Each structure stands twice: as C-alpha cells, then as structure tokens.
Amino acid sequence: xxxxxxxxxxxxxxxxxxxxxNCSYSVGISALHWLQQHPGGGIVSLFMLSSGKKxxxxxxxxxxxxxxxxxxxxxxxxxxxxxVYICAVYSTGNQFYFGTGTSLTVIP
Amino acid sequence: DAGITQSPRHKVTETGTPVTLRCHQTxxxxxxxxxxxxxxxxxxxxxxxxxxxxxxxxEVSDGYSVSRSKTEDFLLTLESATSSQTSVYFCAITGxxxxxxxxxxxxxxxxx
Numbered sequence: 001x002x003x004x005x006x007x008x009x010x011x012x013x014x015x016x017x018x019x020x021x022n023c024s025y026s027v028g029i030s031a032l033h034w035l036q037q038h039p040g041g042g043i044v045s046l047f048m049l050s051s052g053k054k055x056x057x058x059x060x061x062x063x064x065x066x067x068x069x070x071x072x073x074x075x076x077x078x079x080x081x082x083x084v085y086i087c088a089v090y091s092t093g094n095q096f097y098f099g100t101g102t103s104l105t106v107i108p
Numbered sequence: 109d110a111g112i113t114q115s116p117r118h119k120v121t122e123t124g125t126p127v128t129l130r131c132h133q134t135x136x137x138x139x140x141x142x143x144x145x146x147x148x149x150x151x152x153x154x155x156x157x158x159x160x161x162x163x164x165x166x167e168v169s170d171g172y173s174v175s176r177s178k179t180e181d182f183l184l185t186l187e188s189a190t191s192s193q194t195s196v197y198f199c200a201i202t203g204x205x206x207x208x209x210x211x212x213x214x215x216x217x218x219x220x
Binding site for chain 2: 042044050096
C-alpha cells in the first residue's frame, strides 16, 4: 500500500507548455513537499505546503487538505525544468512518505 | 542551503566488506534520516534518529546499522555489503520549522 501516489509517472512536453503533476496521499499530514531531482543530482525541496497555494517564479503548488490532494504546476516550461519531481508528505506521526516520482522531459 | 554533507560521495566495494557512510550537519537539528533510492522504488527509509543515541529502524533496515554519538553526525554501516545494497544513499534532516526537509548530496555505492 502506497501512502503517496503520483501521476503521471513520465511526462514529455514541448518547451512553453503548461505542466501539471498530481499527488494524492492517504495519511494525516502536517506538511507536504514538492521535491526536484535533476539527473544524477541531489534532491531539493521546491515547496513546503500545509494549506492553500504557493508560487515561486514559474512554479505553483496547491494543496487541498480535505481531498488529500496536491498539484505542482509549471507554466511556460523550459528544458532546464527536466527533472524528477517527487511528492513527499510529513505525517502527523512525524514520518515522511514519498511518491515514486514523475520524470519530466521538456523538449526544446 | 542547509549545511548537510555526505561522505564518501562515491564508493565501489566488494561483497562481504564493511562500509560506513557518514552524514554531517551543521544545523544542530535533532532529526536525521538515512534513505536509499532505487529505480521503481523511490526513496525508502533505512534508519532514523531523533537525537543522540536515539535511533530506530525504517522499512528497509535489514543489513544496516546506524550510530549517532554526536548531534552533527549520523553514520550508516553495512556490516557485510551485498550486491542488493548497491544504491544511492541520501541523508536528510528536518526542521525547524517542523516538517522542513533538507537532503545531502547523496552517496553512490556499488557492491561488486
């Protein structure tokens, strides 16, 4: 049983397209992270959310606590956005649960 | 950026040899985690620590042990490495604020 489910697993987009990645979770949470990992690289947290919406440049993250769902949107996608995006939740039991990631490729 | 470093970053070893990976933080955070990342499995928790000498097992702890004798250092040991332990290992620390998450750069281990 996976506490965190992401979709899609793989995504290919043309440069400039609007991209959405979805995350659903089944545990009670204190916070949700969207993580980014470039090929062969480390993992960084793009956003930490507990409610509502956050925006950073071309990236927007939203969360609906009642529906246990979060989305990561990338507007005007660029080849440098190509990476694996991972949804992670910090549960009320002080544990992290991770999705298996969405591999995004943006073609010039 | 949080001050968290892992060493070594890359290691190749042979089956049956002991291996120790080190995670060092300069943030004085209580909570530290060791994860392994494998294709198709994502990040899986090996062990975690809530403070000095306070550690517990995660979902894939078999074949691994940990120690935390100082707040800043969390060591992961493979007593007798096996090929199934070939993976990328990430250390992570959390908060404050509660739930904030920072990763080390990762350690790529190959067991031949």
